[in-house]
Amino acid sequence: MFRLLSDFILRFRVYVLLGMGLIVLANAPFLQGLRFDFTPQQLFAGTQDVLEQREKFAAEFGREDNLVTIIVEGDSLFEPKTLEWIRDFTVSLREFEEVKNAQSLPTMEIPRSGAEAGLLTTVPIVLESGEVEPSAAAALKELAANEPLLNKRVISPDLETTVVLVWLQDDLQDVKDLRAAILKIEAKLAESGVPSELRTRVSGIPYLRQEIVENLKTQQLTFVPATGLAYLLILFFMFRRFSGVVLPLGVVAITMVLVTGMMVFTDSPINIINNILPSLVFIIGVSDSIHMIARDGEENEAGADRASSVKAMIRHTGLACLLTSTTTAVGFFSLLAADTEILKNFGWQAGASVLLAYLVTLLFLPAALVKMRPVQRLNTQKPDYQPLIEKFMGVLGEKVVAHPWRFFVSGLVITAIAAMAAFQVEIDTILLEVxxxxxxxxNTLKMSEEKLGGILPIEISLDSSEPGAFKNPENYKKLAELQTFSKQFDVVLSTQSLVDYHQAARAALLADPAQRGTMPESRDEIEQLHLLLAGAPDSRSGASQFVSTDFSHVRLLLRVADDGAKAQLALGNELKEKLGELFPPGHDVSWVLTGDAYVASISLDSFIRDLFGSLLLAMVIIFGMMTVAFRSIRLGLISVLPNATPLILTLGYMGVRGIDLNTTTIITFSIGLGLAVDDTIHFLARYQEERDAGRDASESIKRAYMGAGRAIMLTSVMLLIGLGVLLMSDFVPTRMFGTLTGITIAGAILGDLIILPPLLYLVDSWRDRRTNALPGTV
Incomplete structure (x- = not known):
């Protein structure tokens, strides 16, 4: 087939190049239509029941994950002018249509003792407008210092840090909308005339999400071109021929145009997972191109003319590249069996990208290469001279054949050590890991956790079909008991519920702080406490945010530290056990754990396990395909270890460094899977070609080293140097991707040049000896 194809490509090379150019031009207009959608909620789609509970809860009580915080620091927070600025800035934010509510220390309606004994008021101490009187500032300072509803929630214990709370509209979930709202808030902050003695910072979950997404976009736009430039320089240094520099990058560029067109045509945005497609195309496209160009140079040095060497290149490497691309693509297509929609989409997108890269390599590269000077492996002016890589491959081949057990056992020991270290890797995701x-x-988030009770919410929803269920003193006390139970965990920074407001009202009414610990004993008492607060508007800072109007549904809000999904899931399990004890099956009160921190933790944990399981399935499918492709169970089994080595080595490195398996790190394994398969197949294909030519195992290994081994080393060195560019990034995910992909490439070198060749030699030389020992065998 490839013989006929080589004749066709060279005979109609002009039409092939013209057709390729027309396809690129046809796709070019689509480039500007490429969308970006890095909304993290896409990762949650595999836990639909959890999401539905989250949305149902948000419909009644709003979204705590849509809370933007403006932190204000200074030692003059309770100066009248400072309080005036905080109040006026807070009120001005309520004018934005994107803002559902805004509250701050001067505007909050907190229960406190009235002007006369036995009276209670919730009217803010600071008036809605006008100058703030020194007496009002002093009274607010005293309230802030002693009121649990404020202290370490809205004001720090040292009274030098406060926060303006801004709840965005519940329907603002897209990152673009969140960013637009935050930019308006920041613009308002800039023009508000912040007193010179104050320091302000913007934080909150919406702010973090949009900032991470902007960083991802910036990294793509900065480091993809920078890496491409680095590869161009490396290719020039390696090959020093126009064909060796331009053609591999041309393959990548054409493929990227086609992939972009495919994404736009299918209305598929670049997201938090498939943003590695450019890197995947780069690695696969450049790798196959180098293998083909190197083989062309080899045929040319053997004395073939340009047409003959290019035809030989297609015949010998076309099949190997087809095997690498097909097996890798099928591996990615296996992700269609995943539970998460974003993983299914990534599976077909990555698989299609790999196949497009192969088609472009097979058609464009030979058609252009035949009229170019080939790369040179040897110096024709100095016949005895060998470049460093050729010399190294020759020596390595001789050493492996001479000491196969030494190399195989050494590689096996390294892999085994890495495998033991891999068991130290844990699945965990931390918001601040980026x-x-x-x-x-x-620093802002850590300060918020230390002084203001944190920003990450876990919500407990308690619901009953019976109106007034939480006017029942028994259920009310269980809510209070659950809140007290929650406070014992280190990961819980603050808690808030209806009980807090009722206790504040009781203490204020009786002018006795000790009354906060007294629980109401009757429905009437609970109703009276709530009626005392009924004069306050139904706002995000009042008691009404924690209970439905008919008292059948209440919420308990926990704010937790960013200690990772593992810690939050452990907390969730403790809470579930306590909830099961307080409200067992059959009780008229049902319960649900929700809130962004908990939903994100359970969803990301599920996503990572889903992806990891899908990649393992992909590996099994790939090994099966390799067995079929080489028509040899022996080669299929032999390929398992070198293919697994890069992934094992990467996991081992993560274990030694204490790096968790999370959304940032696990996606590296998708690249590793494609790279490992690519190198293994190329070496096996070259080895099998030499065996089919009648050479023994020893000579076949040596020649495979000088052919496929050289191309593998060239590709690996180039990729490692190119990935070094990513290490200059100040964005942790970009640096981590560069580091782990580099370790994966080093693992591929270990697997395909240190473990695979001696294993092939040991197995086949034993088979040769056994065959020769049979009666009648010469």
Whole structure:
């Protein structure tokens, strides 16, 4: 087939190139239609029941995950002018249509003792407009220092840090909409005339989400071109021929145009998972191109003319590249069996991208290469001279054949050590894992956790079909008991419920702080406490945010530290056990754990396990396909270890460094899967070609090293140097991708050049000896 194809490509090379150019031009207009959607909620789609509960809860009580916080720091927070600025800025934010509500220390309606004994008021101490009187500022300072509803929630214990709370509209979930709203808030902050003695910072979950997404976009636009430039320089240094530089990058560029057109045509945006497609296309396209160009140079050095060497290149590497691309693509297509929609989409997108890269390589590269000077492996002016890589491959081949057990056992020991370290890797996701300690966003969130009770919400929803269920003192006390139970965990920074407001009202009414610990004993008492607060508007800062109007549904809000999904899931299990004890099956009160921190933790944990399981399935399918492709169970089994080595080595590195398996790190394994399969197949194909030519195992190994081994090393060195560009990024996911992909490439070198060749030699030389020992065998 490839013989006929080579004749066709060279005979109609002009039409092939013209057709390729027309296809690229046809796809070019689609480039501007490429969409970006890095909304993290896409990762949650595999836990539909959890999402439905989250949406149902948000419909009644609103979204705590849509809370933007403006942190204000200074030692003059309770100066009248400062309080005036905070109040006026807060009120001005309520004018934005994107803002559902805004509250701050001067505007909150907190229960406190009235002007006379036995009276209670919730009217803010600071008036809605006008100058703030020194007496009002002093009274607010005293309330802030002693009121649990405020302290370490809205004001820090040292009274030097406060927060303006801004709830965005519940329907603002798309990152673009969140960013637009936050930019308006920041613009308003800039023009509000912040007093010079104050320091302000914007934070909150919406702010973090949009900032992470903007960083991802910036990294793509900055480091993809930078890496491409690095590869161009490396290719020039390696080949020093126009064909060796332009053609591999041309293959990648054409493929990327086609992939972009495919994404636009199918209305598929670039998202938080498939944003590695450019890297995948780069690695697969450049790798196959180098294998083909290197084989062309080899045929040319053997004395073939340009047409003959290009035809030989297609015949010998076309099949190997087809096997690498098909097996890798099928591996990615196996992700269609995943539970998460975003994974299914990534599966077909990655598989299609790999196949497009193969088609472009097979058609474009030979058609262009035949009229170009081939790359040179040897110096024709100095016949005895060998470049460093050729010399290294020759020596390595001789050593492996001479000491196969030494190399095989050494590679096996390294892999075994990495496998043991891999068991230390844990599945965990931390929101701040994308930032280095010391980054302003990192410092702001940590400060918020330390002084203001944190921003990550876990919600407990308690619901009953019976109106007035939580006017029942028994259920009310169980809510209070659950809140007290929650406070014992280190990960819980603050809690808030209806009980807090009722206790504040009781203490204020009786002018006795000790009354906060007294539980109401009757429905009437609960109703009276709530009626005392009924004069306050139904706002996000009042008691009404924690209970439905008919008292059948209440919520308990926990704010937790960013200690990772593992810690939050452990907390969830403890809470479930306590909830089962307080409200067992058959009780008229049902319960649900929700809130962004919990939903994100359970969903991301499920997503990572789903992806990891899908990649393992992909590996099994790939090994099966390799067995069929080489028509040899022996080669299929032999390929398992070198294919697994890069992934094992990467996991081992993560275990030694204490790096968790999360959404940032696990996606690297998709690249590793494609790279490992590519190198293994190329080496096996070249080895099998030499065996089919009648050479023994020893000579076949040596020649495979000089052919496929050289191309593998060239590709690996180029990729490693190119990935070094990513290490200059100040964005942790970009650096981590570069580091882990580099470790994966090093693992591929270990698997395909240190473990695979001696294993092939040991198995086949034993088979040769056994065959020769049979009676009648010469």
């Amino acid at each position: 930032y280095e300690p010391g980054h302003p966003t990192y």
